[in-house]
Amino acid sequence: MLFFVADNISGDPTMYEVYWKQMGDKTTLVLSGWQSISYFSDTKNHCWFLEPGFANAVTRLHNLVGNAQTRNYHIVVGTGSTQLFQAALYALSPSNAPEPMSIVSAAPFYSSYPLIVDCLKSGLYKWRGDASKFNKDDPYIELVTSPNNPDGSIRQAIVNGSGGILVHDLAYYWPQYTPISFQADNDIMLFTVSKCTGHAGIRIGWALVKDKEVAKKMTKFIEISSIGVSKDSQLRAAKILDVIADTYEHTEKFDKSTLFFHYVYNEMAKRWRQLRSAVSKGQTFSLPDFPVEKCNFSGQRFGTQPAFAWLKCEKSIDDCEKFLKKHKIFTRSGTHFGSSENYVRISLISHKEEYDEFIRRLYLLSSMDNP
Amino acid sequence: MLFFVADNISGDPTMYEVYWKQMGDKTTLVLSGWQSISYFSDTKNHCWFLEPGFANAVTRLHNLVGNAQTRNYHIVVGTGSTQLFQAALYALSPSNAPEPMSIVSAAPFYSSYPLIVDCLKSGLYKWRGDASKFNKDDPYIELVTSPNNPDGSIRQAIVNGSGGILVHDLAYYWPQYTPISFQADNDIMLFTVSKCTGHAGIRIGWALVKDKEVAKKMTKFIEISSIGVSKDSQLRAAKILDVIADTYEHTEKFDKSTLFFHYVYNEMAKRWRQLRSAVSKGQTFSLPDFPVEKCNFSGQRFGTQPAFAWLKCEKSIDDCEKFLKKHKIFTRSGTHFGSSENYVRISLISHKEEYDEFIRRLYLLSSMDNP
Numbered sequence: 001m002l003f004f005v006a007d008n009i010s011g012d013p014t015m016y017e018v019y020w021k022q023m024g025d026k027t028t029l030v031l032s033g034w035q036s037i038s039y040f041s042d043t044k045n046h047c048w049f050l051e052p053g054f055a056n057a058v059t060r061l062h063n064l065v066g067n068a069q070t071r072n073y074h075i076v077v078g079t080g081s082t083q084l085f086q087a088a089l090y091a092l093s094p095s096n097a098p099e100p101m102s103i104v105s106a107a108p109f110y111s112s113y114p115l116i117v118d119c120l121k122s123g124l125y126k127w128r129g130d131a132s133k134f135n136k137d138d139p140y141i142e143l144v145t146s147p148n149n150p151d152g153s154i155r156q157a158i159v160n161g162s163g164g165i166l167v168h169d170l171a172y173y174w175p176q177y178t179p180i181s182f183q184a185d186n187d188i189m190l191f192t193v194s195k196c197t198g199h200a201g202i203r204i205g206w207a208l209v210k211d212k213e214v215a216k217k218m219t220k221f222i223e224i225s226s227i228g229v230s231k232d233s234q235l236r237a238a239k240i241l242d243v244i245a246d247t248y249e250h251t252e253k254f255d256k257s258t259l260f261f262h263y264v265y266n267e268m269a270k271r272w273r274q275l276r277s278a279v280s281k282g283q284t285f286s287l288p289d290f291p292v293e294k295c296n297f298s299g300q301r302f303g304t305q306p307a308f309a310w311l312k313c314e315k316s317i318d319d320c321e322k323f324l325k326k327h328k329i330f331t332r333s334g335t336h337f338g339s340s341e342n343y344v345r346i347s348l349i350s351h352k353e354e355y356d357e358f359i360r361r362l363y364l365l366s367s368m369d370n371p
Numbered sequence: 372m373l374f375f376v377a378d379n380i381s382g383d384p385t386m387y388e389v390y391w392k393q394m395g396d397k398t399t400l401v402l403s404g405w406q407s408i409s410y411f412s413d414t415k416n417h418c419w420f421l422e423p424g425f426a427n428a429v430t431r432l433h434n435l436v437g438n439a440q441t442r443n444y445h446i447v448v449g450t451g452s453t454q455l456f457q458a459a460l461y462a463l464s465p466s467n468a469p470e471p472m473s474i475v476s477a478a479p480f481y482s483s484y485p486l487i488v489d490c491l492k493s494g495l496y497k498w499r500g501d502a503s504k505f506n507k508d509d510p511y512i513e514l515v516t517s518p519n520n521p522d523g524s525i526r527q528a529i530v531n532g533s534g535g536i537l538v539h540d541l542a543y544y545w546p547q548y549t550p551i552s553f554q555a556d557n558d559i560m561l562f563t564v565s566k567c568t569g570h571a572g573i574r575i576g577w578a579l580v581k582d583k584e585v586a587k588k589m590t591k592f593i594e595i596s597s598i599g600v601s602k603d604s605q606l607r608a609a610k611i612l613d614v615i616a617d618t619y620e621h622t623e624k625f626d627k628s629t630l631f632f633h634y635v636y637n638e639m640a641k642r643w644r645q646l647r648s649a650v651s652k653g654q655t656f657s658l659p660d661f662p663v664e665k666c667n668f669s670g671q672r673f674g675t676q677p678a679f680a681w682l683k684c685e686k687s688i689d690d691c692e693k694f695l696k697k698h699k700i701f702t703r704s705g706t707h708f709g710s711s712e713n714y715v716r717i718s719l720i721s722h723k724e725e726y727d728e729f730i731r732r733l734y735l736l737s738s739m740d741n742p
Contacts, residue, residue: 012410020405031607033398033614034391036572039383039565079450079574079597086596090491112595119595120461121494194410201407201602203450224483224490225457226450230601231572236402243404 008347008358009332011149011307015349016198019263027243029236036231046212047219049228050077057241058191058206064245065261065297067173069185073208074215077229078222081171081192081205085143086116086225088167088188088207091217092141093124100124104131105143106158107338108151108310110169113143114338130338131159139163144186147172150337150345151288152306154178171195176264178304179295187211193237195307197244197260198349203230204237262298265305271348271355272305278363279311284371285362286312309346310334320344327371329361379718379729380703382520382678386720387569390634398614400607407602417583418590420599421448428612429562429577435616436632436668438544440556444579445586448600449593452542452563452576456514457487457596459538459559459578462588463512464495471495475502476514477529478709479522479681481540484514485709501709502530510534515557518543521708521716522659523677525549542566547635549675550666558582564608566678568615568631569720574601575608633669636676642719642726643676649734650682655742656733657683680717681705691715698736700729 020027041051054077059070078084093101103117107130117127128134131142144166146155157166168186172178174196192205209215222229244260246253257263279285288310290303311331313320319341321333334343348355365371391398412422425448430441449455464472474488478501488498499505502513515537517526528537539557543549545567563576580586593600615631617624628634650656659681661674682702684691690712692704705714719726736742 010410014409017405017408020403020408023404025403027404029402031400031402032391032396033394033611034388036570036604036607037388037391038385039381039571041572079601083597095492115595119592120491121466123492123494199407200410201412201599203597203599203601221490224486225596226454226574228572228574230450230574230604232603232607233407233601236407236603240404 008350008354009330011195011347011349013194013198013200013307013349014351015267015355016264018352019260020198023243023258027240029239031232031235035235039228041228041231041234046216047074047076049222049231050075051231051234051238054204054206054234054238054241057238057245060245061241062208064248065175065180066183067175067180067297068170068189068191068208069183070208073210074212076207076209076215076218076222077234078205078207079226079229080194080203081169081190081207082112082116083222083226083229084190084205084207084218085167085169087218087221088190088214089117089125089141090221091214092165092167095124097124097139099138100126102126102128102134102136102138102140103143104128104134104140104159105145106131106155108148108334108343109143109338110145110149111332111336134159134161137161137163139165141165141167143167143169145169145171147178147304147306150308150332150334151310152178152290152304152308153288154304172307175261175295175297176268177306179293179300179302180297181293181295188214193240197237197240199237199240202233202237204233265298268305268307268348269302274359275309275348275362278359278366281363281366282368282371283314284317284366284368286314307347307349309348311344311346312342313344318342324365327361327365329358329365379721379725380701382566382718382720384565384569384571384678384720385722386638386726387635389723390631391569394614394629398611400610402603402606406606410599412599412602412605417587418445418447420590420593420602421446422602422605422609425575425577425605425609425612428609428616431616432612433579435619436546436551437554438546438551438668439541439560439562439579440554441579444581445583447578447580447586447589447593448605449576449578450597450600451565451574452540452561452578453483453487454593454597454600455561455576455578455589456538456540458589458592459561459585460488460496460512461592462585463536463538463559466495468495468510470509471497473497473499473505473507473509473511474514475499475505475511475530476516477502477526479519479705479714480514480709481516481520482703482707505530505532508532508534510536512536512538514538514540516540516542518549518675518677521679521703521705522681523549523661523675523679524659525675543678546632546666546668547639548677550664550671550673551668552664552666559585564611568608568611570608570611573604573608575604636669639676639678639719640673645730646680646719646733649730649737652734652737653739653742654685655688655737655739657685678718678720680719682715682717683713684715689713694742695736698732698742700732700736
């Protein structure tokens with residue numbers, strides 16, 4: 001299993017539950033028994049399974065936040081951004097090439113990338129690992145995750161090959177995690193409801209795609225692999241994204257404390273303060289530093305406060321995951337992310353109770369002279 | 372696009388809308404804003420993204436209808452049976468074989484099988500076409516679709532190889548389409564909400580799997596390819612399946628005309644009568660005949676009345692699809708199903724208005740001396 005429960009290994013965004021409970025029935029959705037009968041959502045759209053209300057909500061939210069261009073982009077909906085990632089690989093890899101397309105990403109990279117890419121031993125594409133070690137002249141696809149999972153860094157493409165195509169995974173490019181300092185306008189940008197609103201169980205992601213033919217091929221992949229995407233979840237996602245926009249655009253109807261991104265930003269800031277405070281108690285651990293920038297959305301200046309901490313064990317601790325596990329702190333070793341066992345990834349978006357308990361244990365451990 | 376609108380090419384089950392509208396608010400589902408936050412549905416189940424309520428509803432419905440064993444089976448949920456089909460191929464194909472596993476199915480076969488199997492040019496498995504022409508001694512997976520899409524035939528495995536594994540696609544093994552004459556107990560059985568209740572846009576299917584390790588590997592595939600399955604849609608499907616069972620098990624609360632399978636059986640029977648009547652007007656077309664059997668669920672004796680008609684153009688008409696298209700009847704050529712152009716597949720589960728118009732046109736054409 002990629003994910004584990006009641007710990008900080010998985011990226012299960014249960015932190016968000018409090019906010020949505022607080023919003024009461026504002027995001028309640030009523031679905032009638034005769035809804036979702038047809039396969040089709042919009043026969044005029046090349047992405048025929050895209051619910052128009054969801055497409056509108058996506059465009060509206062990007063326009064509000066300013067994190068990505070939507071004008072002249074095609075929206076493709078997927079069963080999470082995971083399916084869209086595969087759709088992009090399918091769309092971008094030629095079907096008749098002598099060798100599979102090389103897929104690379106700079107280490108540390110999202111641990112699921114190699115698993116997804118090599119899962120079916122595809123003849124279309126193949127995982128080639130760390131982009132910084134890739135120097136082939138052949139065509140390649142570079143995955144650029146920014147802010148990066150697991151280490152939170154803001155990234156650009158790093159391979160300088162002639163035949164490169166970029167896929168930008170912008171799951172975490174939202175103002176609770178990082179300053180929105182520019183409006184992204186890459187060729188293919190992937191987003192997911194999970195990391196934006198916290199609704200991971202909805203399994204809805206979307207891609208903003210510049211080239212119409214690429215969008216069509218991505219749609220084809222989703223048609224073949226799952227004959228479209230849950231309408232129910234698209235309708236729920238539309239409602240949720242619209243309520244987020246409403247908290248900003250219809251301020252007469254909402255209390256100021258319900259401004260979604262502000263609320264979650266504050267929670268993330270608090271969690272990072274707690275984490276940095278625990279780590280600074282001793283010399284056992286260290287964390288990456290992030291440059292402070294101005295967020296064009298909130299007007300505030302701050303450094304990235306990622307959904308994951310990329311913790312390093314210092315001193316003579318080699319296997320950080322093992323060391324922490326001995327002290328009942330459950331994390332994910334850097335080795336899964338193409339990095340060393342000196343690092344672990346820790347989720348910061350779990351339930352408050354779990355997070356507080358994690359901080360308590362880390363604080364104790366960090367304070368010891370010889371842990 | 373695999374599907375087209377306002378015609379009888381796709382299998383869009385819009386026929387079902389009337390029934391569910393008639394049921395009013397009995398299948399209405401209310402979803403709160405804080406639902407579907409976590410990735411997890413049931414951490415005690417190896418299929419950790421399976422909603423317990425959906426699993427219960429599936430078991431309850433099979434027990435009511437008697438079409439499949441559920442005792443000692445593991446349930447895996449998928450984004451339609453399409454995703455489960457891929458999960459089964461992944462689970463059953465060895466990861467280190469020198470050659471890809473051969474995937475076969477007797478022609479005429481479901482036109483999406485070859486597209487799905489060969490989509491990513493997998494090194495794990497490969498489409499080898501018509502099972503009746505397969506005589507290799509190597510391992511293979513035979514897909515047994517019963518009742519069959521496109522021709523409605525009741526099927527058994529036909530390859531007699533030593534290294535064979537069977538996957539049974541039982542999407543249409545429900546009493547509105549065919550007599551339930553036995554309780555299926557195959558190793559892997561695939562079902563989908565789309566063809567059972569008509570909710571195609573929900574994108575929910577399920578597999579009944581005998582072997583725990585196979586179920587675990589199928590779960591793994593769905594974890595890698597989409598990190599689980601929409602919770603919202605599982606909850607909706609659970610509600611819908613439960614209401615169907617309620618119409619039979621809580622008859623004090625429901626009018627007799629609302630018995631789901633009886634209602635849809637009658638509609639299918641009427642449509643088949645109309646179709647056979649139109650075809651029998653002349654010698655231009657013919658349809659397969661189906662043996663009459665007793666249905667253990669309804670107690671009635673009838674012949675299969677499939678969701679699709681497998682129509683043959685007789686006389687000197689070679690390209691049946693082209694011929695019908697000239698007369699504004701839109702169908703899908705037999706060539707897509709590994710068969711000849713003398714045949715076409717026609718959906719019988721479209722909206723009443725569409726279906727009536729199709730019958731009207733077919734009747735006219737069939738009545739002509741020299742169409």
